[in-house]
Amino acid sequence: MDTGSVTSVQTTDPDELSAGKDLVAVGYPLDLPGEAKITKGTFSGHTDSYLQTDAAVNPGNSGGPLADLCGRVVGVIRLGGGENIALAVPIDSAIAVRERVQKGGGEAISELSGEINVTVQEYSINPEKSSARAGKITFKVENKGPTQAHEFLVFKTDLGVDELPTQSDGPLDEEDPALEMIDEITEFNPGQKKSLTVELEAGKFILACNVGEETGGQVEPHYKQGMHTAFTVE
Ligand SMILES: [Cu+2]
Numbered sequence: 133m134d135t136g137s138v139t140s141v142q143t144t145d146p147d148e149l150s151a152g153k154d155l156v157a158v159g160y161p162l163d164l165p166g167e168a169k170i171t172k173g174t175f176s177g178h179t180d181s182y183l184q185t186d187a188a189v190n191p192g193n194s195g196g197p198l199a200d201l202c203g204r205v206v207g208v209i210r211l212g213g214g215e216n217i218a219l220a221v222p223i224d225s226a227i228a229v230r231e232r233v234q235k236g237g238g239e240a241i242s243e244l245s246g247e248i249n250v251t252v253q254e255y256s257i258n259p260e261k262s263s264a265r266a267g268k269i270t271f272k273v274e275n276k277g278p279t280q281a282h283e284f285l286v287f288k289t290d291l292g293v294d295e296l297p298t299q300s301d302g303p304l305d306e307e308d309p310a311l312e313m314i315d316e317i318t319e320f321n322p323g324q325k326k327s328l329t330v331e332l333e334a335g336k337f338i339l340a341c342n343v344g345e346e347t348g349g350q351v352e353p354h355y356k357q358g359m360h361t362a363f364t365v366e
Contacts, residue, residue, distance in 0.1 A: 159196030277322025
């Protein structure tokens, strides 16, 4: 690779930022021709894992730097658009991911970030992958309906997914000592997305929905209709 035109940048600790500090976003919004464009805004605060700014950010900005007025990079722009809210990955997280990628010989970033997309629908739970590494894992769960509210339960268990304890009328017996409830997203409606961050150690888990749906006077547990799947943490 010819690195003749690449220059290094200075960075600064995003934790030192105070709200209202001036920041600039640099990039190629909307793929406009010419030089990189600079938009100015202020630091609005932190969200869970992002820096928030009101600097104008559009498609084409993502991947570009968010910097203070001395040109020191505080984050990498992730997304923006509308309502004067743009988000950036703090630069220290970005550098940590880069180091892990370099060491790991090119693992997928999604794997490193511990994010797993999941869809729930009538009647299945579909994580994009069925295993993850131990540590912090964020399930991003979308209810694809079409009509039912669903929940998202995470249990640790040594049992196989077909051997789980159920109550006599069909739902999963959440009180059974063989199931260790880790955390849950309570019922949410079709079209909604929720996220759940859990710290998981190595072991066998199940992801399930145990909502009981009433049809013609009878309660049909979603669990029994197929809303459970095994999940392994390595
Ligand atoms: Cu359900």
